[in-house]
Amino acid sequence: MTETPPTAAVLLIGDELLSGRTRDINLQQIATYLGPLGIPVVESRTVSDVQASIVKAVNDLRAEYTYVFTTGGIGPTHDDITADAIAAAFGVGIGEHPEVIAMLAERYAEMKTEFTPARRRMARVPHGASLVANPVSGAPGFQMENVFTLAGVPQVARAMLEDIGPRLRTGAVVHKVTIRGVGLREGDIAEPLGALAVEMPNVSFGSYPWFRSVGDNGVHLVASTIHPDLIDTIVERLEAIISATGVTPERLTEEAG
Amino acid sequence: MTETPPTAAVLLIGDELLSGRTRDINLQQIATYLGPLGIPVVESRTVSDVQASIVKAVNDLRAEYTYVFTTGGIGPTHDDITADAIAAAFGVGIGEHPEVIAMLAERYAEMKTEFTPARRRMARVPHGASLVANPVSGAPGFQMENVFTLAGVPQVARAMLEDIGPRLRTGAVVHKVTIRGVGLREGDIAEPLGALAVEMPNVSFGSYPWFRSVGDNGVHLVASTIHPDLIDTIVERLEAIISATGVTPERLTEEAG
Numbered sequence: 001m002t003e004t005p006p007t008a009a010v011l012l013i014g015d016e017l018l019s020g021r022t023r024d025i026n027l028q029q030i031a032t033y034l035g036p037l038g039i040p041v042v043e044s045r046t047v048s049d050v051q052a053s054i055v056k057a058v059n060d061l062r063a064e065y066t067y068v069f070t071t072g073g074i075g076p077t078h079d080d081i082t083a084d085a086i087a088a089a090f091g092v093g094i095g096e097h098p099e100v101i102a103m104l105a106e107r108y109a110e111m112k113t114e115f116t117p118a119r120r121r122m123a124r125v126p127h128g129a130s131l132v133a134n135p136v137s138g139a140p141g142f143q144m145e146n147v148f149t150l151a152g153v154p155q156v157a158r159a160m161l162e163d164i165g166p167r168l169r170t171g172a173v174v175h176k177v178t179i180r181g182v183g184l185r186e187g188d189i190a191e192p193l194g195a196l197a198v199e200m201p202n203v204s205f206g207s208y209p210w211f212r213s214v215g216d217n218g219v220h221l222v223a224s225t226i227h228p229d230l231i232d233t234i235v236e237r238l239e240a241i242i243s244a245t246g247v248t249p250e251r252l253t254e255e256a257g
Numbered sequence: 258m259t260e261t262p263p264t265a266a267v268l269l270i271g272d273e274l275l276s277g278r279t280r281d282i283n284l285q286q287i288a289t290y291l292g293p294l295g296i297p298v299v300e301s302r303t304v305s306d307v308q309a310s311i312v313k314a315v316n317d318l319r320a321e322y323t324y325v326f327t328t329g330g331i332g333p334t335h336d337d338i339t340a341d342a343i344a345a346a347f348g349v350g351i352g353e354h355p356e357v358i359a360m361l362a363e364r365y366a367e368m369k370t371e372f373t374p375a376r377r378r379m380a381r382v383p384h385g386a387s388l389v390a391n392p393v394s395g396a397p398g399f400q401m402e403n404v405f406t407l408a409g410v411p412q413v414a415r416a417m418l419e420d421i422g423p424r425l426r427t428g429a430v431v432h433k434v435t436i437r438g439v440g441l442r443e444g445d446i447a448e449p450l451g452a453l454a455v456e457m458p459n460v461s462f463g464s465y466p467w468f469r470s471v472g473d474n475g476v477h478l479v480a481s482t483i484h485p486d487l488i489d490t491i492v493e494r495l496e497a498i499i500s501a502t503g504v505t506p507e508r509l510t511e512e513a514g
Binding site: 015017018019020023024025026028029030031032035040041042044046047048050053076077078079082110113116117118119121137144154155185186187189190191193194197198204205206207208209211215222224225242 | 272273274275277278280281282284285286287288289292297298299300301302303304305306310332333334335336345349372373374376377378394405406410412418423442447448450451454455461462463464465466468505
């Protein structure tokens, strides 16, 4: 029996993301971390700090994707309700985790800072969850079955991914190639590019125009495939499509993922 | 009969957002535009360039919220499938809009650029939709009942909002106040802030820590309310909470929305 390729969803939690106060960067950094592991992010949602909204999104996403990564709402303040929402989504209780209490007590003692009831909130973890290490600021995230709950602060979320990576089932690595044409317009290459996409169904082709000012505009063509042996052909074909318009193609540095 | 307050959802469409290639800014600019109109964004989703995914998200969101704003996927290339997906979501046909064909034909003639079949794709609009003007690059967005379809390029999406604004039912404007404490930690103010949130249920209080380096860290406290007469009290109370920790509170410039 072949396992299906792993997939991921990201659930961003926080009023500040929906009010426009904060521009999210966690989706991008989670996607960039998972890409080289062969785990594509297939959907993302952003919800506010309302328990019913979080519960519904968690339950929708964990049923549909291999992994779910949440960010935000695990701090010490009254609007940090993610741990309770995850417990509610799984229908389990929640309580202080002895290991986290011990760790935070030691940390705050070292900082000569009072370990207040609010700070103890950060030790509350759904029953049955395992911990996710936070080497940046101490208070951990946690894993509940296929759902990983991370902090919202980007530096902390990024660090937590390192502890999660080894727990994940990896998939086929996606190889990417990007070729750009300065001054190119999408309409100039849309037809041959569409024909190439039909001809090479194992490859995903994307076309991304940019426009900063006249002269600093153009199109990036991006091809993604799990078949590295196709890369040379892809490059040749994309370069030919761009060259045919009179623009000189430029291959950008490649990254796996 | 009182109408319920308007709400909005944002649907971001594009593989590049989920692969990490591109960091979205459209959610933030849509939220920032709608805030002063009293239309809060309550949910956002990001899906890839797959028709079934777009259709499901559009139908989920348009049933639940007053307005839905989509971005991305309305260009000339093969991966631009948003118009078809919207037509499928509404169960209507799609075809070239004569007004758009005339406008684009004139535009490309002026630019001495061939009006190719690929470029004609940008004139395809679901049956029954009305147009949304694009003063930046010509090819319009469209409105289908309560769903507005915008371009993905941020400058274009922003310009399209100006044409949409007058069509929207506005709500009560949210007034915000932000007070920060440099060096403050969330755990220092979590308890009195939580108590204040209970005491003032008409006000939403958020607490947002930042950490760039030692000395350049602290917490922003943000209060939002549709009752402007509460602002003075809110400021006084938040300043008192911060001052009690020994930190000097700083009120930041206020913006409605």
